[in-house]
Amino acid sequence: MIIPDTPRVTRIVREVWKPLTVLFVWDVLVTVVYFVLPFKAPALPLTIFGSALALFLGFRATSAYQRWWEGRILWGAMINASRSFSRAITAFMDDRRDGVVPLKRTLVQRQIAYVHALRCALRRQQQCPELAQYLDASAMAEVEERTNRPNAVLDGTGRRIAAAQRIGYLDTIQQSRIEAVLIDIANAQGGMERLKNTPLPMQYRFFPALFTRIFCVLLPIGLVETLGMATPVGSTIAGLMFLAILQIGDDLVDPFANDVHDVPMSAMCRTIEIDLLQSIGDAAPAPLGEVKGVLW
Amino acid sequence: MIIPDTPRVTRIVREVWKPLTVLFVWDVLVTVVYFVLPFKAPALPLTIFGSALALFLGFRATSAYQRWWEGRILWGAMINASRSFSRAITAFMDDRRDGVVPLKRTLVQRQIAYVHALRCALRRQQQCPELAQYLDASAMAEVEERTNRPNAVLDGTGRRIAAAQRIGYLDTIQQSRIEAVLIDIANAQGGMERLKNTPLPMQYRFFPALFTRIFCVLLPIGLVETLGMATPVGSTIAGLMFLAILQIGDDLVDPFANDVHDVPMSAMCRTIEIDLLQSIGDAAPAPLGEVKGVLW
Amino acid sequence: MIIPDTPRVTRIVREVWKPLTVLFVWDVLVTVVYFVLPFKAPALPLTIFGSALALFLGFRATSAYQRWWEGRILWGAMINASRSFSRAITAFMDDRRDGVVPLKRTLVQRQIAYVHALRCALRRQQQCPELAQYLDASAMAEVEERTNRPNAVLDGTGRRIAAAQRIGYLDTIQQSRIEAVLIDIANAQGGMERLKNTPLPMQYRFFPALFTRIFCVLLPIGLVETLGMATPVGSTIAGLMFLAILQIGDDLVDPFANDVHDVPMSAMCRTIEIDLLQSIGDAAPAPLGEVKGVLW
């Protein structure tokens, strides 16, 4: 996620110069041709093109933003549920009983391992060093043999809570309440996997890009008759506006795409790590900050 | 669901060549007639037509996408609830008691059978081989005599959990928690049946298609006076844009229609199958991949 | 609900011929007057009229569809809750105890009676034959003296479940779980009554109809100067498009209005009837089919 309100000039220049140059060169070319070897430019129905294009781009920008924001909401729900999990675990079990304190630490660490495993899975990263940091060897083995590793961590957490109930640390009412939190966690995970595995339908990826480009190509031809020498300016600005809307859609449509426009998953995993470690009295690392204006 | 960002040229050509050809031939015809036996083309109020049409098409494309995405969300909820079901089943019952291990396997297999039964019902497929694979003969008999087969599987699962409670494997608190998961499953099923059985109202299917076609017919007549020789190009591009929006609506409006634009139900059933089988330690099949760019 | 994708020509002709004729006659009249006793038609600001009208009609069509779809969602929720009710009832109580099997039948039949009572109440039908079919005389008497009959059935169901708990067929945990399903049912009923009793605000019913008609009257006057002899065609098509959007709003805005555009309540009540009767092993009637292309 890009943090500053006004993005760095370098980032903008880097992202924009290529389409801008292509657009401008084409617009100049059309204008030059028009004046050098005069042709009768047709009065293309640009308003009709524009309103059809607006339908595509308006829909696409809105739904891209909704996907991005839903990704953020789901990670927010994961933060909330992780805190509720740790609050229930630490409150429900009585520290004065043997074995409760280490069990609490294990369960809370498993939840930290879980969110890191989920982040790595969403970013399609095979290596996830935090997993080994918070899970012991036998727990790692349990997880490694499953296709969906975060889900394996959650299943194991559920079994350990059931064991605690059988010992008598919890009764089934408290177990049922914690299970309700695990369901919230599973629902958030499922929602993230949905966003990751189901891109915007192909039609909304392909046609807006195609039609925006056709529109930019036709724009100077349709304008040169009335704009004359001002065609490159007018046509480039108009084209740039439509290309910007198209680009925003591309940037936001996949909130877990492992690029600078991502929902800041690493930072949110760190937030969970801090909250949960502090809730059992352990030392916690510092929050993640932005790197070159980007929070990962 | 079509996977690649840029669809295969063959698919596009196959889908688009027919309307494109018809459109282009008509536009050329109008232009030729205009120049050969000159008539005074009326300045049709294309902007007014266009804005009324945009109302129709904008609404239709939005609601078609919402239906498609709701179908995907409901299947995602089914994945989540299936995992929560299996996590609760495996955690709540104590493996050391007689009969618990086979009961867990039965219950988890019933849930796999359930999602396959649901997928077949949504695709209106009478044959559903996975059903017999995961249900034994008596369970199959129970299911076959009911009109709504997935619901029959779920009812049977509820009865088996109640039986487990009477034996003492579960108490009523744990039963009640699992029943809450069954309600989530039933709600997801009901939502899918709603999308399947209730198409977009007839008016939104019929009028947009009618008016888009009328618009495409009138377009070259209204443009030829100002566009002249460029009419076929301008008119075909504009017509194609509106037809594309119309087509997207058709593609997405029925997410369980058994065609390439479907929500990928087979793949999601397989995901559930893998997660659930692995959660009880059984071997699982490989995930489904795309076939010629389509994930079913 | 109208089923076929392409509506019958007879239905369309019946619905459309009157406004179409009025529109066409008016458009021809204006054109004839323009050519016979020439007047200088003013260049009415049709684009400004059109964009204001589009605001009204776009809002109205969207909110009408949302009301219709919410009506359908609420009936879907009723189907889901009815199934969950029957699943919980049949699973929680032990058939081997005296009186349980008839009690299950009574409770499930009460739920069927409930949905029929609700359907009749929404359609403002005083007679509801299915009520007497599924309720015995004393239960009917209980219901008849209440203003809100479906709610009376639900109250009685709640009291019978409480009685079962007092006998010991259920414990309070199971009672509480079933009560949660009754709350879902009550919420769905309340939502339906809200849609029925609260029409779209008067302003959104009156002004769009008024302004669309004014627009259609002014349309040929504003167009005749530029369109000439083509005025009747251009003006009638544009007017028809706006009238169609207006009509869609009228059709869908009241989903329980007892006309062909209704949410298919009878069919959904039958679905519930089949699912619930089969869940207790009783014979069930066949699903309702469409009648002349309409599913009621």
Added chain:
Amino acid sequence: MIIPDTPRVTRIVREVWKPLTVLFVWDVLVTVVYFVLPFKAPALPLTIFGSALALFLGFRATSAYQRWWEGRILWGAMINASRSFSRAITAFMDDRRDGVVPLKRTLVQRQIAYVHALRCALRRQQQCPELAQYLDASAMAEVEERTNRPNAVLDGTGRRIAAAQRIGYLDTIQQSRIEAVLIDIANAQGGMERLKNTPLPMQYRFFPALFTRIFCVLLPIGLVETLGMATPVGSTIAGLMFLAILQIGDDLVDPFANDVHDVPMSAMCRTIEIDLLQSIGDAAPAPLGEVKGVLW
């Protein structure tokens, strides 16, 4: 809430005549001046004004309607929760025990008192005669000393249910289920207070009204050059359309504003009163009807 589909002519005339007259007089004035002392009317960019204005008015009308409809939904939720409260109260406690029947009556009457107290609070009415009707003197005293009177009633209800649990009329599971209904009630109340206390942001109240008026002033100046003598008609109709959209926003934006466009709170309180009194076998008053086309 205004009931008839077509509002009374008197109401419309009363609401519309003032802006209509001002608008028409201004439009005539501009036209007369144009013809009497001819000036060159500038071709104002009315389309650009219009599209900016449409952004404001479209947003405002949509969010006003959403506020109104949310107000209605929240009162619907209050009806549902009140019914569920009374169903749970009457079902869970056993009439055969001493003191249960009067307690049920007290609790149900408290809920009726609650909704009336809430209605009076939302309408900022200090007097609320129904409160004294359904609460005895000591309960009234409890309520009067609190700033938020409905919340005080709810707190007292919660304490009385806890007392019933301590006597043994209910167990804590049943208490917990009823508490969940009280939470639904508290959430509905909080939502209504939110709508009442948080108007639409000032910017959306001020700017649309300002810009619509500026637009109406400029409209005849911009149109007179092309419309000529028809200016008053064309300009008044266009102006009236925009003013109507503005007015709809004003009417609906505050659903508890104590005017004719209110959500019908009195009628819904009466609905709750009838349902709850009948549920404990008491006589109930008749439903409220409309008065001069308005349901309060």
Added chain:
Amino acid sequence: MIIPDTPRVTRIVREVWKPLTVLFVWDVLVTVVYFVLPFKAPALPLTIFGSALALFLGFRATSAYQRWWEGRILWGAMINASRSFSRAITAFMDDRRDGVVPLKRTLVQRQIAYVHALRCALRRQQQCPELAQYLDASAMAEVEERTNRPNAVLDGTGRRIAAAQRIGYLDTIQQSRIEAVLIDIANAQGGMERLKNTPLPMQYRFFPALFTRIFCVLLPIGLVETLGMATPVGSTIAGLMFLAILQIGDDLVDPFANDVHDVPMSAMCRTIEIDLLQSIGDAAPAPLGEVKGVLW
């Protein structure tokens, strides 16, 4: 939050005079240059610019308002949950038992401390005097060492409720019900932190501001040919409308930004304080009123 319907003239002048002056001076300048040293102003495609800009601004204004309203909804949910927390606490525990009355006071005061801590955290205020007012020294120490102070208060509340359960003031069913309220509270907090920590994506902050300014610069150039001397008026009004929409987005997009457009957090914290103190019979401060038309 600004309270009066019509904002003070001073506020408007203060906010608007700068862009208004710049706009007007530029528009006059262009007009003067046009008449003094005549140039052929190009007929810039203002309609195409305008419709692309409308896409940006419409999206931005809508999503800014949604963020602001979501912030308000979340604080409303916090009010509701705080009341439900206090109602459950005061009802569930029996005052006749030793230690219950002081414990109730402690728990209710902790919740008041919690909302103040949350408000200070959202406004990034390090000092939060109300925290020390409602927490004793040891509780303060517990909170100070945690990164997320409000979450620390909530964790401590959860532990104190668990202690009450171990003593026997509550059973685990009542504890579980209160824990469900704590989860609602944690979810509301998480939602607020999401809005605070995740601004609108950079693209939607940067591009609308850029393109609106470019549009205002080009506006008089594109209009002067047709508007002539009226350019400054027409161009300034149109520019002001677009700038106003842009400004509304800026004002509302961050509902916890510590400026006059904030959701009124201080007033809502005071509302919670009053309701909770009165619910345990303590004296409460007066509600916060507006200061110079602003409710903080």
